[in-house]
Amino acid sequence: MTEKQTAALSDLLVTLSSPRSPISEAYRTLRTNLQFVSLDKPLRTLLITSPGPEEGKSTLLANLAIAIAQGEKKAIMVDCDLRRPSLHKLFGLDHQRGLTTMMLDDKALTDPPLQETGVPGLQLLASGPLPPSPPDLLGSQRMDRVLTVLKERADMVLLDAPPVIAVSDATILATKVDGVLLVVSAGQTRRDSVQAAKTRLEKVNARLIGAVLMNAPLDTSLQQYYYTRQEKG
Numbered sequence: 332m333t334e335k336q337t338a339a340l341s342d343l344l345v346t347l348s349s350p351r352s353p354i355s356e357a358y359r360t361l362r363t364n365l366q367f368v369s370l371d372k373p374l375r376t377l378l379i380t381s382p383g384p385e386e387g388k389s390t391l392l393a394n395l396a397i398a399i400a401q402g403e404k405k406a407i408m409v410d411c412d413l414r415r416p417s418l419h420k421l422f423g424l425d426h427q428r429g430l431t432t433m434m435l436d437d438k439a440l441t442d443p444p445l446q447e448t449g450v451p452g453l454q455l456l457a458s459g460p461l462p463p464s465p466p467d468l469l470g471s472q473r474m475d476r477v478l479t480v481l482k483e484r485a486d487m488v489l490l491d492a493p494p495v496i497a498v499s500d501a502t503i504l505a506t507k508v509d510g511v512l513l514v515v516s517a518g519q520t521r522r523d524s525v526q527a528a529k530t531r532l533e534k535v536n537a538r539l540i541g542a543v544l545m546n547a548p549l550d551t552s553l554q555q556y557y558y559t560r561q562e563k564g
C-alpha cells in the first residue's frame with residue numbers, strides 16, 4: 332500500500348492499523364465463526380444491518396471485509412445504504428459510480444465500477460448517485476442480476492444497509508442474500524429495538540446468522556489470562 336493510500340484510510344479500520352490488537356482478533360474470530368455456521372450452505376452474500384442509526388454497521392462491515400481479504404479470500408463490499416452511503420469515506424474513495432450505476436447502465440452491469448481499496452483482494456462497489464426511492468431499486472430483479480455478477484468476482488459479497496427499523500431497505504435486501512448479521516451497540520441499542528428488528532427480518536424469512544455486539548468494553552481479565560497463558564506456553 333502506498334503512503335497516500337494509508338493516509339486516506341480511516342482510523343476506524345483497526346484491522347489495518349492494529350492487526351495484532353484484541354479488536355482485530357475479534358474480527359478474525361467472527362470471520363472464522365461465519366465459515367462454521369455456513370458449512371452446509373456457504374455464505375457468499377452477507378447483509379449487515381442494525382435496528383437503528385449509527386450503531387457501527389459500516390465500521391463492522393469494513394473491518395470484517397478486511398479480515399476476510401487478509402485471510403486470502405476475495406471480498407467485495409457493496410454500499411447498499413442509498414440514503415447515507417459511507418463505505419467510500421472509510422477508504423478515502425468516492426461514490427460517483429457504483430451500485431446505482433449498475434442498475435441504470437447495461438455496460439456497467441457487465442463491467443462493474445469496482446474500486447480498489449488498497450487492501451489486496453478487497454474491492455468496493457460504492458453507492459453511485461442516490462435514487463429518489465431506494466426500496467424500488469433494491470427490490471428489483473436488476474438487483475438480483477447485480478448480485479450474480481458480483482458473486483462471480485469474489486468469494487464473499489458484503490452488503491451495507493440502512494437500519495432495519497424506519498425504512499424497508501434492509502428487509503428487502505434480506506430476502507436476496509445468503510445470511511444477515513445484526514449489529515447491536517452496547518449501551519445504545521435498546522432491547523425492544525433488537526426484538527423489533529429480529530421480528531421484521533423473520534417475517535420475510537431472512538436467514539439471521541447472529542448478532543454482533545459493537546462498542547463493548549474490553550474484558551481485560553480475559554486478555555490477561557490469554558496473554559499469561561501464551562507467555563508460559
Ligand SMILES: Nc1ncnc2c1ncn2[C@@H]1O[C@H](COP(=O)(O)OP(=O)(O)OP(=O)(O)O)[C@@H](O)[C@H]1O
Binds near residue numbers: 383
Ligand atoms: N470504535 C469506534 N470508536 C469511535 N467512534 C466510532 C467507533 N465505531 C463507530 N464510531 C463512530 O460512530 C458512528 C457510527 O459508525 P458507523 O458509520 O459504522 O455506524 P452505522 O451503523 O453504519 O451508521 P449509519 O446508520 O449512519 O449507517 C460514526 O460516526 C463513527 O465515526
Ligand SMILES: [Mg+2]
Binds near residue numbers: 390491
Ligand atoms: Mg452505515
